[in-house]
Amino acid sequence: MNETLKKYFRMNRLPHIWCPGCGNGIVVGALVRAIDKLGLNPDKTSIISGIGCSSRSSGYLNFDTVHTAHGRALTFATGLKLARPDLNVIVLTGDGDATAIGGNHFIHAARRNIDLTTIVFNNNIYGMTGGQYSPLTPTHSKATTSPYGHIENPFDITELAKASGASYVARGTTYHTLELINLIADAISHKGFSVVEAITACPISFGRQNKLGNAPAMMKWQKENTISVKAASKLPAEQLAGKVVIGELYRRQAPEYTAEYQKVIDRVTGGNGQ
Amino acid sequence: MVIINTKFCKGCQICVDFCPKHIIKLDDMQKAQIIDQSKCISCGFCELRCPDYAITVVKE
Ligand SMILES: Cc1ncc(C[n+]2csc(CCOP(=O)(O)OP(=O)(O)O)c2C)c(N)n1
Ligand code: SF4
Ligand SMILES: [Mg+2]
Numbered sequence: 001m002n003e004t005l006k007k008y009f010r011m012n013r014l015p016h017i018w019c020p021g022c023g024n025g026i027v028v029g030a031l032v033r034a035i036d037k038l039g040l041n042p043d044k045t046s047i048i049s050g051i052g053c054s055s056r057s058s059g060y061l062n063f064d065t066v067h068t069a070h071g072r073a074l075t076f077a078t079g080l081k082l083a084r085p086d087l088n089v090i091v092l093t094g095d096g097d098a099t100a101i102g103g104n105h106f107i108h109a110a111r112r113n114i115d116l117t118t119i120v121f122n123n124n125i126y127g128m129t130g131g132q133y134s135p136l137t138p139t140h141s142k143a144t145t146s147p148y149g150h151i152e153n154p155f156d157i158t159e160l161a162k163a164s165g166a167s168y169v170a171r172g173t174t175y176h177t178l179e180l181i182n183l184i185a186d187a188i189s190h191k192g193f194s195v196v197e198a199i200t201a202c203p204i205s206f207g208r209q210n211k212l213g214n215a216p217a218m219m220k221w222q223k224e225n226t227i228s229v230k231a232a233s234k235l236p237a238e239q240l241a242g243k244v245v246i247g248e249l250y251r252r253q254a255p256e257y258t259a260e261y262q263k264v265i266d267r268v269t270g271g272n273g274q
Numbered sequence: 275m276v277i278i279n280t281k282f283c284k285g286c287q288i289c290v291d292f293c294p295k296h297i298i299k300l301d302d303m304q305k306a307q308i309i310d311q312s313k314c315i316s317c318g319f320c321e322l323r324c325p326d327y328a329i330t331v332v333k334e
Contacts, residue, residue, distance in 0.1 A: 001279070001327040014282065015326060021286035025325030033322075177322040216291035219323075 008032040008042070010062045018053060021215025023200030026174040027121055028057045030198070031090070034184035045088040048077040050102060052094035053128045053202070054121035071102030074109045077116050085258040088188060091118040095136035096126045099155055103135065110164035113192045114257035119184065120157055120195065123202035131205035142209045157197050162250045167192035169250040173199040175222040176246060183248065192256050199226075199244070275332045276314055276321075280305040282328035289320035289329060 001009070009032070018024050035045065047063045049055035051070035058065040068076045073091045081089045098106050098120045109116060125143060126132040133143035133150050136157060140149045161169045168190040172180035180198060187194035201207060201218035212218050229247035232240055276298075285304035295315060301307040306328065308314070314331070321329045 001282075002321065002330050005327075009327070015284075015328075018325065020284035021288060022325055025327065026323055029322065029324070029327065174323070174325075177319070181322075215286045215325075216288050219288065219292070 004036065005029075005032050008035060008062055009060055013060050016060055017056065019202075019204045021201065021203045021218075022053070022127075023123065023174040023198075023202070023215070023219075024054050024057060024121060026177060027054070027119065027180070027198045027200055028060065028092075030172075030174075030177055030180040031092075031119065031184055032061070033181045034188060037181065037185050038188060040088055040188070044086065045090065046080060047090050047092060048073045048080065049092040050094065050097035051128070052097050052121075052126070054094040054123070054200075055092060055097055057092050071097050071100070071105065073097065074102060074105040074116065074118065078109060078112075078114055081114055081116055081258055082261065085115070085262070089116050090188065091116055093118060093120055094127070094134075095120060095122045095124060095157070096132075096134040099135040099157060099160070107160065107164040110161050110166040110193050110195070112257040113165050113167050113254050115191055115193070115259075117184075117187045117190075117194045118196070119187075120197050121200050122157065122197050123200050123206055124154075125202055125206035127202045127205045131209055141206075143206075144209070158195065158249050161193075161195040165193065165254075166195050166250075167252050167254045168194035168248075170195070170248045171197040171199065171244070171246050173219075173222040173226060173246060174201065175219040176226070179247070186248065190251065191259075192254055199246075275311055275334065276308050277330040277332065278306050278308065279328045279330075282326045284326050284328075286325060288323050288325065292323060293320055 047065045049058035050073035058067045077091045132145040136154045170183040172183045187196045203215045226246045227243045232245045283305045289298045295313045297310045297313045316333045318331045321331045
């Protein structure tokens with residue numbers, strides 16, 4: 001590992017437990033490079049995760065971290081950010097964690113536009129528990145709970161985030177690693193609720209059931225089936241069918257929750273409240 | 275120069291398949307190995323995409 005990145009890891013916890021080829025390590029690598037690029041103060045940066053393979057990442061990171069309950073990372077993060085608005089609070093969550101058991105927390109954190117950065121590790125499956133479908137499992141895919149092919153429609157988490165009130169929304173992949181670093185850095189810098197969907201391969205619990213090949217093959221899929229926002233904007237809708245658009249999808253400036261909360265405190269206490 | 279930490283490498287083959295110069299292979303122990311350091315262009319993609327933090331590219 002690059003010497004400059006070692007300080008961001010609890011080196012005594014490595015190597016991590018993720019399967020060979022699992023993309024979680026690439027997403028976490030992109031996160032620490034984004035933190036390094038921004039020069040964030042580790043003592044002012046907190047990382048909160050839920051439960052799942054991806055959520056184990058908080059345990060490897062050398063920051064103040066909380067590994068919370070399944071689906072509840074955003075609730076702990078909301079509490080922390082309200083108590084300590086000066087902190088950079090980063091939430092690491094899986095597709096199941098964020099959109100199934102934690103779906104309600106996700107839309108309401110977005111609705112409040114609270115200044116949290118949420119990275120959704122989208123591997124299209126419940127990896128940790130052995131490959132059950134999640135709300136982001138594509139239609140017709142196989143999961144242990146849909147052995148004959150999935151008949152439900154998935155959420156588009158970026159659209160869900162935007163419609164719910166998030167003020168920064170982006171999508172990246174583990175193949176497009178440099179872009180992912182930049183998207184995460186922009187999401188952290190943005191004041192308000194930011195969401196980065198990181199498309200990541202789970203070769204073991206998702207890839208194997210769906211005969212998608214090994215980890216490099218799953219990353220080649222990411223390369224071949226995505227299109228940048230810029231390129232997509234020049235194409236007619238029918239040519240975009242089946243393509244996954246990556247890059248910064250949405251950004252707006254909007255009142256941020258903890259700042260608005262402070263204004264209420266100041267108004268009610270005549271400006272001398274804490 | 276590319277340095278591989280074989281204690282961290284899990285042999286996933288991502289670096290092998292994506293190295294633009296095709297200078298990485300898996301050895302008999304299924305660990306990444308550099309075939310020809312002199313051909314490395316220090317692009318750093320193997321390091322960025324290594325899920326196991328097993329690769330360091332030292333830019334010369
Ligand atoms: C309250 C509760 N319900 C269910 C579980 C079992 N459980 C653990 S991880 C998980 C799903 C993980 O999926 P995801 O969030 O996509 O993470 P991944 O493992 O794919 O990274 C479930 C259902 C749990 N730990 N706690
Ligand atoms: S089960 Fe999937 S998500 Fe979990 S560590 Fe293995 S490859 Fe990664
Ligand atoms: Mg998942």
